[in-house]
Amino acid sequence: MGVIGQLILAYLAVLGFGLIINIPRHALNVAGWIGTITWASYLIMQAADGGVVLGSFIGSVGIGVLSNLAAHYKKMPSIIFNIPSLVSFVPGSQAYQMVRNFALGKYDQAVGFMLQVVVITGAIALGFLVAELLNQLIAFCLQQWQKLRSS
Amino acid sequence: MTTDELIIATCLKAGKIMVENGSEISRVDDTMIRIAQNAGVVQANTYVTITGVMMSIQGRNATQIASVTKRTIDLEKVSQVNQLSREFADQRIDLPTLHARLGQLDQASRSFPLWLQLVGAALVSGPLMIMFRQETVNTWPTVVIGTLGYLVFYLLNRYLKIKFLSELVAALLIGFSAEWAYQVGWGTNINDIIIGSLMPLVPGVPLTNAVRDILAGNFVSGPARAVEALISAAALGFGIAVVITIF
Structure with missing residues (x-):
């Protein structure tokens, strides 16, 4: 399973989720690219032994910032880009293992998986918060730059 | 006026x-x-x-x-x-x-036609299963069962209009189909098939909006959406849990 293969799969998955939640046609491609780029950053974090949580955090910061830029560029709401691109970061595997172990009565393992789900979801939410901060910083810098250029 | x-x-x-x-x-x-x-x-x-x-x-x-x-x-x-x-x-x-x-x-309804949404469901379930589990043996059963699960969810949601019930039934169907695929030797790992097939039904929009609303300080709507996402997830989880308990 090569890196290129993973990136293609990430693009396809984001495209598919975009079709399900019905985002505008000409936003599909951009959303797919955001998903691919952020999945690449996640893979880099994994290769550097960063773990799933840090990878998800970096990924969601990337999604927040890139979606905001895409929203400005395409003149569309930014949720159109960040909901589909987030689909590859959903802790689906851990959530399933949690349900499975609860159903089988293995509560110690189930609680372990539940903690993983909570921590990953928390990392994604925190990533959005940091992305919001960066977005405001970017907007401020752009404003200052335009002021400098026009004066 | x-x-x-x-x-x-x-x-x-x-x-x-x-x-x-x-x-x-x-x-x-x-x-x-x-x-x-x-x-x-x-x-x-x-x-x-x-x-x-x-x-x-x-x-x-x-x-x-x-x-x-x-x-x-x-x-x-x-x-x-x-x-x-x-x-x-x-x-x-x-x-x-x-x-x-x-x-x-x-x-007006400018939604994508059903067949395109089904293609979307197939694209979500197969690739995500490979990305999460790093294996390709179970790709086809996952794609087929994921698409079928989404189709059932879509049809039930359209005529029944109770989202949580549709999700529960879809999850039950996915669980039983995965078990069936395993029994007849089509798939080798029932866990991987279920994980992939459930991904199109993940409540992504309520979850993301819950986080965004709470961060923006909307403490009425944010938690309400989080509850919506949680009930959806619970419906999916309960459907799967029933199947796991039976087999």
Whole structure:
């Protein structure tokens, strides 16, 4: 399973989720690219032994910032880009293992998986918060730059 | 209709469409206030929750409420309202036209056709299973069962109109199909098939919006959406748990 293969799969998955939640046609491609780029950053974090949580955090910061830029560029709401691109970061595997172990009565393992789900979801939410901060910083810098250029 | 009434009716319609189709609350607030300001209102007040939209014009005798009873996910419509609001701000359309266009938008359904949504479900389930589990043996069963699960969810949701029940039935079906695929030797790992097939049903929009609403300080709608996402996840989990317990 090569890196290129993973990136293609990430693009396809984001495209598919975009079709399900019905985002505008000409936003599909951009959303797919955001998903691919952020999945690449996640893979880099994994290769550097960063773990799933840090990878998800970096990924969601990337999604927040890139979606905001895409929203400005395409003149569309930014949720159109960040909901589909987030689909590859959903802790689906851990959530399933949690349900499975609860159903089988293995509560110690189930609680372990539940903690993983909570921590990953928390990392994604925190990533959005940091992305919001960066977005405001970017907007401020752009404003200052335009002021400098026009004066 | 007086101008005040028309302004409020237009803003409420825009807000209602956006909430119904899965926008976050701060964007709805922003759009409504912007439409009001571009229509010449100096100070307008809005109060937006996920079950109702209220608006008043400061100092005048005009307040209206629009209730939101159905919620679906159609981000195309959110984007269209945004586009119309921009056109109104640029004075390319006037207020009555905006009101009429919003009415048309509310009626029209520009969703992707069902077959394309099924392709989407297939694209979500197969690739994500490979990405999560690093194996390709179970790709085809996952794709087929994931698509089937989404089809059942879509049809039930359309005729039954209870989202959580549709999710429960879809999860049950996915679980039994995965078990069947394993029994007949089509798939080798039942866990991987279920994980992949469930991914199209993940409540991504309520979850993301819950986080965004809470971060924006909307403590009425954010937790409400989180509860919606949680019940969806619980419905899916319960369906799978039933299957696991039986076999």
